[in-house]
Amino acid sequence: MTEHAPADRDRIVDVLHGVEIADPYRYLEDPDDPRTQAFVQAQNAVSRPHLAGLAAGPAFRQLTTTLLTAPRRGVPWERGGRYFVVANPGDLDQDQLFTADSLDDLLTAPRLLLDPNTLSTDGTVALTAARVSPDGALLAYALSEGGSDWQSIAVRDIATGLDRPDRLTWAKWVAPTWLPDSSGFLYWRYPAPATAANDGAVGSAALTEAMPAGELVHHRLGDDQDADTLVWSDPEHPEWMAGPWVAPDGRWLVLTTSPGTDSRTTISAHRLTTPPDGTPVAIDPSPVVVVGELADAHTVVGSDGDQLFLRTERDAPRGRLVRVDLADPDAPWTGLVDQHEQDVLVDASPTAEAFVLTWSSDAAHRIELVDRDGASLTWPDLPAPVAVLAVNTRANSPEIFVGLGSFTAFSRQYRLDATTGYQPELLAPPGDRPDLPETVVQRRSGRSADGTAVPMTVIRRADLPAGPSPTLLYGYGGFDVPILPGFSALFGAWVAAGGTLAVANLRGGGEFGADWHTAGMLHHKQRVFDDLYACAEALIADGTTTPEQLAVHGRSNGGLLVGAAMTQRPELFAVALPTVGVLDMLRFHLFTIGWAWMSEYGSPDDPDDFAVLHAYSPLHRLREGTRYPATLICTGDHDDRVVPAHSLKFGAELQRCQAGPGPVLLRIDTRAGHGAGKPVSALAEEHADQLAFAAEYTGLVPRG
Template identity: 45%
Template structure:
C-alpha cells in the first residue's frame, strides 16, 4: 500500500451559486483602457444592490457589498452569465490576437509537447498497468503488459470518448489478481467522477457504473469480489456544480450488481461535514476507516473483518493531525503520523493497546513526504531543502541504505505490496523530463525502465537555489532556472511562480511550458513559500489561518530578491499562481501593484468571504479560517483579492484564466474579481479574463487546450515584461534547441 502525505481533499474546491432571486441588475459599469496603440473597451458588467451582514470582532455587525453577486451563477444555468462570458472572451481574444509571437509560441509548444511520456507502472496479478501519451494525444492511453517483456496492449483510450478530448481517464485501480480494472471518468474537467470496470483479458466493459463520486479513490477487496469507494448523495437538479459537498459516505460495491445495491460501510448523517474513506489492509483481514472534515487532519479506525460483530477500534481520534496506514503484521500496525512530530514519524500500534505508540522511524530534521511498505522494507521519502532523499529501512526501523538518485530533483513512486521484489519510481527536475526507474528492493539496484528521448541538452539550462529572508527573519528557499546564455543584467524578463498553502510542497519538476519560456530567453523562479510542507507541519502552520500574510510576504520578498540579485526589475517581472496560488497573485498585486509588470492569477480563490458557500469550499476553512468567525472575518477581509482592489493605483497587466466548468474553484470568483478590476481606475495596462470551455480546474485538460492557453499566457507576459519575440520561431524550430522528442 502506498502513502502520499496528502489529505483526502488536498487540492482546492469552490463553486458558483445560483443567481439571487429577485435581484435584477441595476446600474452598469464599463471601462476602456489604452495599451500602446490598442484601445480596449471592456464589456459592461451590471451591478446588483446586494450586501451580506458579517460579525466583526472589531466593529460588530458589518455590511459588505457584493455588487457582482449575479456572476456567481452557473454558466450552465444562466443565460446572462453565459452572454457576459462570451463578451469578455471576445475582448480578450481580440487583444491576444494582436500580440507578437503568439502563433510562433503555439507552433513551438506543439513541437515541444511531441515526445513520448509514461506514467509509473502498477503491478497486480503479474501484469503491469501504465499510461502512455505518444506526444500530442489529448489524453494519455491506458495499457496492460501481461508479463515482463511482453508486448503492451491498449486497454482504455479516452481519446475516443469525446470529439473535443475533454472526457478524461481520471484514475485507474487494477484488482489484486489483475483480472479487472476499476477506473474513473471525468467529463469536462468536473470533479464529479463515474466509476466503471473493464475486463483486462477481453477488454470488455462490465455493466457496473457508479455515479456521484468525488474526492475518492477505489480500494479493491483482496478477493477481487468488489471494491470500496466514497460518494455524495445525488444533488438536486440544477445544483450539481454549485451545492455544498456534504454527507459523504463509504460503500462497498459487489461486481455485477447495481449501484442501488451497494453496501453502506459508514456514514454520519448527524455530522454531514465529516467525510469517509475506507480500504482493506495488505492481508485483507482488516478495514482501515479514515474520517476527515477538511484538508488537514483525519481520524483512523480499524475494523476486524473476521469478526462479524466487531466494532471499529479507534486508533487516532479527532482531526488535529494527519495519519495514514503503512502496513501490518496481524494486529500490529504501522502508521505514518505527524502527531507530536511536525516532520513526521512512523509508529507501531497494537489493536490490543491502541493508546500506545512506539516509534519505528523517529522524527528527523528532514520532513517525511511519503512512506511505503514494499518488498519487505519500508521506503521513506523525505525533502532535504526541497530536494528528494529516499531511504530504505527494515520493518523494525533499522536503516538499510539510501536510494541513489540520478541527481538533484524530485523522486516519487515506490508503491507495491509487502511481498513484491520490485518497485518503480519516477525522477524529474526542472531541466530533466520524467524518467521511470525499476528498483530492486533487496539489492538496492536501480535501472532505467522508460525514459524520453531528448533532442535538447539539459546542461544548457542552469538550476540554482537561493535562500532569502522574509517576515520574522525566516529563510525561504527559491529555485532560479534559465538558459545558460541568460545572465543577470537587471532587466531579464522573469516569471515568478508560487502556491503557499494546503500542505502542498513545490519541488523540482519538468514542464514543457516552462522550458519554452526559458528557451525564449525568460528566467523562471519558483519560491517555496510558507503554507506548504517543504519543512514539515510547522512550515504549513506558518502560512495558514492568521499567518496567511506570511505567504504573501514570502512572495513579495521573493520578487524583491530577484531584483536585488540583478536578474530583473519591476518592469520585467511577471507573477503566476493557480488555485490557492491564484489567490496569492491577486493578494500581492493588490498589496504591491508597483512591483510587477504582469500578473497571471489562474482559477483563483478571489472572494475570501464566500469561498465556503459552494461545493468543497467548506473544506478550506482548515487553511483559511471561516468568514463566519468574527476574528477570522476581520483577517480575511484584509487580503481578499475581490475586496481590496485599490482604486487609482497603477496595476500591472492582468490576465485572469479560468474555465466555465470548474466546479472546484468556481469561475464566479474570477468573474467577480475581473469585473471589479475593470471597473476600477487601475492604470493603462489591460485587465483581461480568458475563460476556457469544458476544462474545469485543470485535471484532465486536453493537451491541445494546454498548448493554446500556454501560448496566450506567454505571449501576454512577453509583451508586458519586454521579452523580444521578433526573431522567435523559425530559428528555434530549425535548431531544435529545447525540444524534447
C-alpha cells in the same frame, strides 16, 4: 488599455458582522443567468483576439505544443502478475492505459486496455483513477467529463477488455479501493443533485451548489448502485470525509478521517472476515480506534498481521515511521524511523522486506531504504535535485518502481529489485523527446517581514548571461502542499525562451513540515503573501530582474496568492496571472466543496476569521483609480472546485478599477474545469497564451 463593455452592477449590499459588503456582481455566481453568459461571451470576444495577436504567441504555441506532445509514460505497477502503465504517444489529448504480462512487453509491445480519447469528440473525457483488483483480473476506473471533479466509475475485465454492467455515478475524491478478495470495492459518493439529468449528466447546478455530506460505500460486483452499502458517513458534520486503506493480507480495513482539507487525521480500523461458505468479504462494523483525537497528521503505510505501520506527525512535526499494535492500540507506539533533524518524511512505501522512504530535503526529494525494523539498507544514489513523482511497490514483492522529475527536464522511471541488490535500472524512454537547453539552477532566499528566510529556486538558461531579465515568479503556499521540482511545460517553455524562473517555497506549504504549514494558515495567511514579496524584492535587489520585468503566477490557492499580491503590492509586478483562483474570501464556502477549505482559511461566518479574510480578500481590496499590473485571469466554466464566479467577479471589478495602461483580460475555457484532465491541445493553448502575455508586458523576446 484594452476596452471592455462595463459589466452590470447590481445594488446588493450584505451586512456581515456589522460591516457593509457590496456585491454588485453576484449574478455572475449563476452560470445560467443570461447576464453571466453574455459576460463570458463578451470577455472571450475581447481576450481571444488580443491573445492571438501577441508577438510571442507563435513561438510559445510551438514551444508548449512541442513539450506537451512529447511521448510520455508514467511509473509502471504490477498486480496479479500483470503490469500496467499510463502512457501517451504524444499527440493524444488524453493518456491511455496499457497492460502486459511482463515488464519487457509493457515497455515494447503493450496491449491497450483503455483509451479515453474514444469517449468524446472533443477530448474532454479523462481517466481520473485506475485501480486493478488484487488478483489482476479486473480494472475499476473513473472518468470525468469537461474538467469536472464529478466521476463515474466502471469495471472492465482485463483479459477481454470488455466492461461489466457495473456503472456508478456521482462519485468524487476517493479512487475505487478493492477488497482483498476482489469481490468489490469502496468509493466515495454524494446524493445526485436535484437538477441532475436522468442519465447522470452534470448540469450547471451540480457545478456550483454547496455539496451535502458524502458517504463511503461498499459496492459488490454485479449489484446495482442503489444496493451499495454504507461504510462510513457523518451527516451532522458534512465537512468530514474518510479515506479507506485495505491490508493486502485481507485482515483489516483502515479508515483515515479528517474535516475537509485538514491534514490532521483520526484513524479507525475494521476487521475483515472471509466467511467459510465462500461468500464475499464482510466488514466488521465495530471500529478499533487507533487515533481518536484530531491533533496530528497520520497516513497509513502498510501492515503485517495486526501490526499497522503509520507515517505520523505525533511528537514529530517533520514526520516519523511507527508501528501500532491493532490488538492493543492504546499501547505505546513502537518507533521505527525517528524524526530527522532537518528533512521531512513525506512518504513510505512497503516492499516484501523493506520500506522505501521519501524525504523532502530543502524542497527536493531524496530516497532512503530501511528494513522492517527501520535500519538503513544499502541504496544507490539517484539523480538530484529531483521530485519523486511516484514510488510503486507491493508489500509481497521485492520490486520497486520510481519516477523522478525536475522543473525543466522530462521525467525518468527506474526499476529496482531486492534480488539484484537494488541496482537502479533506467527504463527506456517512451520515444524521442525534444532536447531542452542546459540550465543554471540556484537556491536563494528572501527575508520576510517577520525575519523568516524564505527559500526559492531560480533557473535560467546556462548560455545566457546573468543580469536583469524577464522573470516568472511562481508560488502556492497553502494546504500543506509542497512545491517540488516536477516538470512543467509552462516552466520549461519560459526558461527555454530565455526567461528566468523563480519558484518560491512559501509558508503554508508542506516543504518543511507541519510547523511550516501552520505558520501560513488561518490568521497567519498574511505571512504567505509577505513571503512572496520577500522573494520578489530579493530578485530585484540581487539584479535578477526589475519590477518592470516581473510576472507573478499561481493556480487555485496560488491564484489567491496572485490576487493578494497584485492588490496589496501592485507596484511590485508588471504582470499578474491568477489562474482558477480563490478570489472572493467572503463567499468561497458557499459553493461545491468550498466549505472544506475553512480548516485552512477560516470561516467567514466567524467574526474573528471574517476580519482576517476581509482584510486580504482580493475581490474586496480592489480600489478604483489604482494602477494594477497587466492581468490575464484564467478559469474554466466546468470548474466545480473553485467555481468560475471567483474569477468573473474579480475580473469585472478589476476592469472597472484599473487606472494603469496594462490590459485586464479574462480567458474563460469552455468544457474545462480546475485543470485535471484538460486536453493536451487546450492546455498547450492556455500555457502559450499566459506566457505570451507575460512576455509582452515584461519585455521577453523568445530565444531560439
